[in-house]
Amino acid sequence: MSKEPIQIRVSDSLKVVQAEDWDRMVGEGSPFLEYTWLRGLEETGCLEPDEGWMPQILTAWQGERLVGGVPLYLKGNSYGEFVYDWSWANLASQLGVPYYPKLIAAVPFTPVTGHRWLVDPTLEKDEQGRVLEALVEGSKAWARQSGVLGLHFLFVPQWQAEFLAERGLMIRLAHQYHWRNPGYSSFDDFLARFNSRRRNKLKRERKELAKAGMSLEFLAGDQITTDHMAHVLRFYKDTCRKFGPWTSQYLKDDFFELLHQKFTDRLQLVLAHDSDGEVIAGTFSLHKGKRLYGRYWGCFRDVPFLHFNACYYAPIERAIELGVDVYEPGQGGHHKYKRGFEPTLMYSAHWLADERFRGLIEHFLERERAAVKEEVGHMLEQSPLKPWPLT
Numbered sequence: 001m002s003k004e005p006i007q008i009r010v011s012d013s014l015k016v017v018q019a020e021d022w023d024r025m026v027g028e029g030s031p032f033l034e035y036t037w038l039r040g041l042e043e044t045g046c047l048e049p050d051e052g053w054m055p056q057i058l059t060a061w062q063g064e065r066l067v068g069g070v071p072l073y074l075k076g077n078s079y080g081e082f083v084y085d086w087s088w089a090n091l092a093s094q095l096g097v098p099y100y101p102k103l104i105a106a107v108p109f110t111p112v113t114g115h116r117w118l119v120d121p122t123l124e125k126d127e128q129g130r131v132l133e134a135l136v137e138g139s140k141a142w143a144r145q146s147g148v149l150g151l152h153f154l155f156v157p158q159w160q161a162e163f164l165a166e167r168g169l170m171i172r173l174a175h176q177y178h179w180r181n182p183g184y185s186s187f188d189d190f191l192a193r194f195n196s197r198r199r200n201k202l203k204r205e206r207k208e209l210a211k212a213g214m215s216l217e218f219l220a221g222d223q224i225t226t227d228h229m230a231h232v233l234r235f236y237k238d239t240c241r242k243f244g245p246w247t248s249q250y251l252k253d254d255f256f257e258l259l260h261q262k263f264t265d266r267l268q269l270v271l272a273h274d275s276d277g278e279v280i281a282g283t284f285s286l287h288k289g290k291r292l293y294g295r296y297w298g299c300f301r302d303v304p305f306l307h308f309n310a311c312y313y314a315p316i317e318r319a320i321e322l323g324v325d326v327y328e329p330g331q332g333g334h335h336k337y338k339r340g341f342e343p344t345l346m347y348s349a350h351w352l353a354d355e356r357f358r359g360l361i362e363h364f365l366e367r368e369r370a371a372v373k374e375e376v377g378h379m380l381e382q383s384p385l386k387p388w389p390l391t
Helices: 019-026 035-043 086-095 125-146 158-165 187-191 196-211 226-247 253-262 306-322 334-339 355-381
Strands: 007-011 057-062 065-070 072-075 102-105 150-156 170-180 215-220 267-273 279-288 291-299 326-328 342-352
Touching (some): 007 125, 019 065, 072 125, 086 355, 102 125, 125 150, 125 158, 158 170, 170 306, 170 334, 170 355, 187 196, 187 306, 196 306, 215 306, 226 253, 226 267, 226 279, 226 291, 267 306, 279 306, 291 306, 306 326, 306 334, 342 355
Parallel strands (some): 102 150, 291 326
Antiparallel strands (some): 007 057, 057 065, 072 102, 150 342, 170 326, 170 342, 215 267, 267 279, 279 291
């Protein structure tokens, strides 16, 4: 029996698909891939050509049925990606090879691993495989047709990176620090995995807030009001102002309002109050299934260890209560390692149009992959955490 042909389409907006059809493909995957988040970025003006982000949403169809999708974006710079390729662009310039524009498959401004091609899970397995192949080949064909100089799949799961490597893309490794829950029943269980010196240090850091007259408030779902979101927006803007181009303000005011209206069931807030009850710091995270994702933080007053308490200890305690398996607090920060976050490999896959340039980058990536694996291996061997369960 002949199989229904798969048609590939490309649109400058996610609005060409229905929310329920897209989210059916996301399933239990990353909340940042859900229709509300991605379409919300479009609707509220966060994705602007002047900022270097132009949606090129690639979809696969069988007749009028959506069976696959890839969140592709046309980029004229490398801001907001978190897989840092500025040195690649500089090398290309030295070689006289243009580096931009490029296509990336990613969630804008979000360094979180997730599927970069989505497939209708109700299809038979062989049909899912056929759609998957069509999406990958369709992405490569659209890159060539568009005349872009690179195609980049950012923060993909390991199996997708391996799948792309088999199809000629170059693999890049980096690492983040993730907290993992092997079955704790309390925060004290987590603390017990440290030696006494480190455990006492973490306990002192938690007590510093009380000494400073500070308290933390945890809010989720319907507990979150417009006033709470206004605090979070102010903190986000302040952080962007403090740290310049590396934290450019991509998210608009309307996006935070949209999150409160349509995404409250995913939101988790931690707000810090001083002794007068004033909110002086805060962070927001997203919770879905067995994962918690830390996103944005800000503060109006420097208080010792406030960041660690609001962004690490309070979310970890909440994660244990919720039975969360993994808490991803975001990019960077070696200080996370000393506080029980484990180094975790992150994968991206890259195709470059210029053959000579591609050869140089592949040589670099071979050495970089070896260095990253060695560094992560060393940190895991020297982990401050004792094996669990404790003996």
